[in-house]
Amino acid sequence: MSDPSPASVTPPPATPVEAYDIRHGIACALVSVLIGTTQSLGINMINSNLTAIQGSLGVTAAEIGWLTSAFWATYLSTSLLMTKFRLQYGLRLFTNIAISCFLAGTIILLFADDMRSAIFVRAMQGFAAACLSTLALLYMVESMPKKFALVGLVLGIGTLQLGAPLSRILPESLLEIGRWQGLNILDMSLAVIALGAINAIRLMPPPRQKVFCPGDIFAFVFYAISLGLMAIVLTQGRTVWWTDSEWLGIMLAISILCFGVYLHLDLHRSSPLLDLKWLFGPFMRRLLLTIVLFRLVLSEQTVGAVGLLNALGMNNDQMQILFVWILLSTVLGFIVAGLIIATGKLHIPGLVALLLVCLGAWLDSNSTSLTRPSELYFSQSLIAFGSSMYLSSAIALGFTKLMEGGMKNFPSFAAVFSGGQALATLAASAWLSTFVVDAQKLHFSELSQYLSLANPQVASRISQMAAGFSGTSSDRAAATSRALATLGQQANVEASVRAYNDTFEVIAAVAALTFLWLLIVNLMRNIENKKTLST
Structure with a gap:
């Protein structure tokens, strides 16, 4: 046959x-x-x-x-x-x-x-x-x-x-x-x-x-100790205050030392716990920076808006409708970003998001002691919507780069994106909280200069308040003392509002600068791609 x-x-x-x-x-x-x-x-x-x-x-x-x-x-x-x-x-x-x-x-x-x-x-x-x-x-x-x-x-x-x-x-x-x-x-x-x-x-x-691989456990011990101690420092520092607690400095030093030991171990291994060379590449450095900046601007809600309303005497029950708007805007932001990313335009959501966050933070910077949650619906919705789009763009760009390398660096990417986001959240919250405290002290010091009984307006205000309190007490001195304390509390609230306004302005500036930076990077990349195609 x-x-x-x-x-x-x-x-x-x-x-x-x-x-x-x-x-x-x-x-x-x-x-x-x-x-x-x-x-x-x-x-x-x-x-x-x-x-x-x-x-x-x-x-x-x-x-x-x-x-x-x-x-x-x-x-x-x-x-x-x-x-x-x-x-x-x-x-x-x-x-x-x-x-x-x-x-x-x-x-x-x-x-x-x-x-x-x-x-x-x-x-x-x-x-x-x-x-x-x-x-x-x-x-x-x-x-x-x-x-x-x-x-x-x-x-x-x-x-x-x-x-x-x-x-x-x-x-x-x-x-x-x-x-x-x-x-x-x-x-x-x-x-x-x-x-x-x-x-x-x-x-x-x-x-x-x-x-x-052999040696992973030994390297992981130093990796885990370093990140664990850093988390403790960042979460406790703003409460016990950075310079008032010696143990914070000791923990920070041990954290840095352990991370240095981990880096030394992994850089001299053929199969490291994390692919550090890939993580330290230009693209991943930019991605890590965008994650840090994203968490910084997102802290506008958790530290800024919530902190402002708490300083004005409001609790979660009085902010429920505000966070309903934030929840709906967050969901909508991810849906819109997903639709845009499906078309292959991975950079667009991030750039649009930064403009929205910048606008929302700038609107919040005009807050007063009479601000209520209803006045923040629009600005906080913008920030929630923008933050969702920004995070979507970052994860899409990072995962696309990961797939180009055949997914071999997936553990490294997962660790950096998940752990990096969490660490950036803690660092951003710690920094902004510290900024608010320092700014509040500065503004209160400035306001205190004008709270002198030698000032006719202050003396008149104290007299009016004391007269109001005298209805509940026949002791004139006690009424005056109570009036002084109340005026001091009002000054403290005003100082807090001004401090949060400063914070909102800083976040708006960071969002604007990040937008310009990413816009320039994208334009330069497009120019290089056109030159490559023309040759």
Whole structure:
């Protein structure tokens, strides 16, 4: 029998393309929103109600801050460890560890009546939260057709931003029902639902890779200690004050030393924990800088707007509608950014976002002691919308660059983007809080120069206020003393408002300068690309 001619040879069948299951996609998207909300609420529920929890536990402001410190100390380094764990040991085991640790933490927290146990559980939740953030991203990516995976990544990041405004929308009556444990009842309920959803809707397991190498544990110890101590310094410094506590300086020195040891170890290994050479490349340096700047301008809401309204005597219940607007604007921002990124225009959302943030911060810089939440609806919505677009642009650009290299640096990218965002958040909040305190002291000092009884206007004002207080007391001296104290309080409030206005102006300036910098970088890149094409 003669061999068949080339023309008669039947070609091998093409590999079938797996059809997109829209029902599975919708289910994965809903699970992603559930996990992202559970994770971000777990982070922000405690942080947004520290003052109320402080009273419930009977501790000082400095002591309650350790709940935040413990959470971030474990969160910062866990993202790298668990990313590698997932790649080597599989998604199923990773998923069970993540949700089980988070659920166990919320249950234990229900019975925590002292600071030590609460700090331990918050550290445990920090570990679990880093794992849940990865799960939220993976579910949203799988919910999309493969050609829109980048859009899924952007929307997945969006689910992790929902908890911040939600934590301030939830009524403070939860605290009244079950003290501070009342907050965790909601989080525990979400975690239980998430556990069932994860087991009902399963992700496609990716192929396993060997990513752990000899010496990783030794290097990770120094890496984790460095980031953990840095988190403690950044969260405690503004409370106990930077120059008043010697132990802060000692912790900072140890943190820097440990990070130096880690760098020395990893730079002299053939298979480092992080690919430092890739991370120190021009593109990643720019991406890291944009992350830091993004978190700085986003602190306008958490430190600036909330701090201003708190200084004016308002609490979360009075800001609920404001944060409803912020939540809706955040969701809309990620949706719009996802639609733009789907067209391939990755730089546009970031540039537009910076202009919106600049405008919103500038509008807020005109606040007065009579400012109320309703007057911040528009400006804060602009900032929330812009911040969502800015973060979307950053993650899209970074992941596109990562895919160009074949995803070999995924653990390094995940660690830097997740841990870098968290560290930048802490640093930005610490710096802005310190700036507000210093500016408030400066403005109060300036105002105090005019609060002299030798000033006829001040003397007249004191007399009027004392006359008003004399109706409740026949002691003229006591009424005058009370009037002086009230005037001092009014001056302190005015100084705080001016300090926050200065902060808003700084953020507006940073956003404007960042816009100009990125615009110039993009223009130069376009010019270089045109020259390359012409040659």
